[in-house]
Amino acid sequence: MKRRPSMKHTRIFFTALAAAALLSLAACQQEEAPSDSSGGAPAGVAVQVQEVKIDTISTENKVSGRVVTDGQESLFVMTNAQCTAVFVETGDTVTAGQKLCALDLASTLSSYNAANISYSSAVQSYSDQAAIFDKQIALAEKNVSDLKALFEIGAASQLEIDQAELSLQTARAQRASTLAQLEAGMQSYKSNVEQLSSVLENVDAAGNVIAPIAGTVVTLNASEGGFISASAPVAVIDGVDRMEVAVSVSEALVPKLARGDEADVSISSLGVNVVGTIKSIDLAASMQTKLYNVTVSINEDVDGLLAGMFADVSFRTDTSANAIVIPTEAILTSNGQQYVFIVEDGAARYAAITTGLTGSGVTEVTSGLEAGDQLVVVGQAYLSDGDAARIVSGEG
Secondary structure, eight states: OOOOOOHHHHHHHHHHHHHHHHHHHHHHHHHHHHHHHHOOOOOEEEEEEEEEEEEEEEEEEEEEEEEEOOEEEEESSSSSSEEEEEEOOOOOOEOOEEEEEEEEEHHHHHHHHHHHHHHHHHHHHHHHHHHHHHHHHHHHHHHHHHHHHHHHTTOOOOHHHHHHHHHHHHHHHHHHHHHHHHHHHHHHHHHHHHHHHHHHHOOHHHHHHHEEEEEEEEEEOOOOOOOEEEEEEEEEEEEEEOOOEEEEETTTTTTOOOTTTTEEEEETTTTTTEEEEEEEOSSSTTTTTTTTTEEEESSSTTTTOOOEEEEEEEEEEEEEEEEEEGGGGGEEEETTEEEEEEETTTEEEEEEEEEEOOOOSEEEEESSSSTTEEEEESSSGGOTTTEEEEOOOOOO
């Protein structure tokens, strides 16, 4: 008769079997672990980088306007002067900026240059004095604040606070009075410059009368040795139906512009970008808008361009050569501090920066970066200093 296993022996058998299964599973996991590690996602935050390079950057000021057509233009010089040379004849075709004749304007040009120097000096003096007063007032305000804090702990008297507040009020009053006098003088110099500028409109620094538009000379009232008068045009030019863009700019921008400067013109309705030239700048602001009218000539024929179309004009003003220039989108800001990330030895490094000029989608960096740095341009928002960084291509 066979003997049946006891319950005790059965329990021991299954316990041993379970232990063996657990040991086998652990061994399998240990063997598979390396393949999981090698087959999973690579370590590090995926980023795209761009090498930092030296470039030239210009501040771009974009304004909107409308396309207009140029027509016949009468060219006046608002003074009486002797003509010393004539370079064209009636019937000649001229280009914008071409010399038509030369005038003896030495005295007027000298006065204009002197007025410009006086005005520039007045502006600088106003700026310097304002900076000095602002520092004095800041110190006086700090003195009042400090004395009030000392008063709270019994280390200063109310009399000292009153005297400090009186000094602050005096500094503010002196600032207002002095700057008002300087501003009056500055405006007087500015008026002189504007008056002389109106006389010398369409006249270059050598006294040559310049054609404001391209076209045909239909009238010429200048003759060598003769005199021209403010009451009659020096010349009348029939335009060649060139298109122009009329825009209005602020008083902050207008001093940075000059006739003959190039500007980028974009006509969005046609999807066209062309280069234009500043043809004229109004000497006085509009009474209604307080803006200055600027006319930009379009230097090439544009198919489909019609008067009345909207156009954007970008004026390039301040320029910095041999500068560190990076994409503006790469810059982050926290608590007023601008910073970027660069990749070094597979790790992201935080780099605080200071910036200068800004252009179209780019920014000048004046400190914090060097040429050759690997700048993070995509993925920087997900980084912290020291994070592992994995450089990936922007393709696909």
